[in-house]
Amino acid sequence: MRPDIAYAVSVVSQFMHSPSEDHMGAVMHILRYLKVTPRKGLMFCKYGHIDVEGYTDADWAGSVTDRRSTSEYYTFVGGNLVTWRNKKQKVVYRSSAEAEYRGMTQGVCELLWLRRLLRDLGFRPQKPMDLYCDNKIAIAIAHNPVQHDHTKHIEVDRHFVKEKLDAEIISFPFISSEYQLVDVLTKAVSTTIFLNSLDKLGMRDIFAPT
Template sequence: MGAVMRILRYLKVTPGNGLMFFKYGHTYVEGYTDADWACSITDRCSTSGYFIFVGCNLVTWRSKKQKVVSRSSVEAKYHGMAQGTCELLWLRKLLGDLRCVPQKPMNLYCDNKAVIAIAHNPVQHDRTKHEEVDRHFIKEKVDTEIVSFSIYII
C-alpha cells in the first residue's frame, strides 16, 4: 500500500507526466526473466530479475538479490524463473478479478536452454535435487497449461 501511495503522490505533483498504456487489441501476457550467477563479491549471491508485459505494455518488473547461493548458473536462472512464475500467477489472478483472464498460457521467456529443459522434464534428479521445491512448483504450472516457457536469444 505504501508503494501505491508513493505512485499516487508522484502522479499528483507531476500532472504533465503519467503512465501511458496503449490498446493493442489483445491481452497476451508475456514475461522475461534473467539472472546473473554469483555476482556479489561479498557473499556470491546471484541477482535475478523479470519484467512482464500485458498486451505489449510493461506492467511489472523487479530485480532482487537471491537469498541463497546458487551452485550453478542454471540454478540461479531457475530461481529467477520461479519468481517470474509467481508474478505471472499474481497477474493472472488480478486480471481474473478484472474479468479479463488470459485465454492461452502465459509465456515466460528465459535465455538458457538447460533451464527450459528442466522446466519441461523434472526427472533429472541428480542435477536438480537441491532446487526441488521450485522444480515441482514450475512443473505443476506447465502441466496445467497456465504458464509456458520459451527460449529467447539476445
C-alpha cells in the same frame, strides 16, 4: 521506481548502512541522470490484446561480496510493462541453471498473480502465459522432472513450475541473449543497449505531443 534506474538503485542500496565515497558517487550519478530525464516514463499503448507475458534472467554469482546471484523479471499485460523486479537470491547456487531456475520461479509467481488479478477484473486468459528465458538448461529442468544433477537445491520450485506447465497455464519459450530485455536489470550495459532496451520497454517522453 523507474525501470531505467532499478539496477543502479538495487546495487547502491546494498551498501546504504555503510556507504563509501564510491557508493555516494554512484548515488550522485543516479541523481544527475534523474535531473536530466525528468520527463521519462512508461507510455501505455493499446495493442489489441491482453496477453500476459514476462522475461526472466539471473546474474549468476554476480555479487563480488558474497557470490550470490540476482534474479530479475519484467512482466507485460497487453504489450505494456506493468511490473519489474530484481532481487538478490538468499542462497549461493553452484550453477547458472539453478540460479536461472530460481529466477524463473519468481517470474512464474508474478505472472500467476497478474492472471488472478485479470480474472477478478473480468478478463479470462485465452492462452498460456509466456515467460521468456535465455537458459536452455533451466527450460529443460522445467519440462523434465528427472534432472537430479541440477535440482538438488530447487526441488520444491521444480514441482511447483512443472504443475503449472502440465496445466498449460505457463510456457517457457527460449529467447536468445541478444533479445533478452532484462539485461538492464542485471548489469551495466552500453549506452546503445540501454537506450534500445528502454525503448522496447515503452519508456518515452511522457510530455511529448502525440
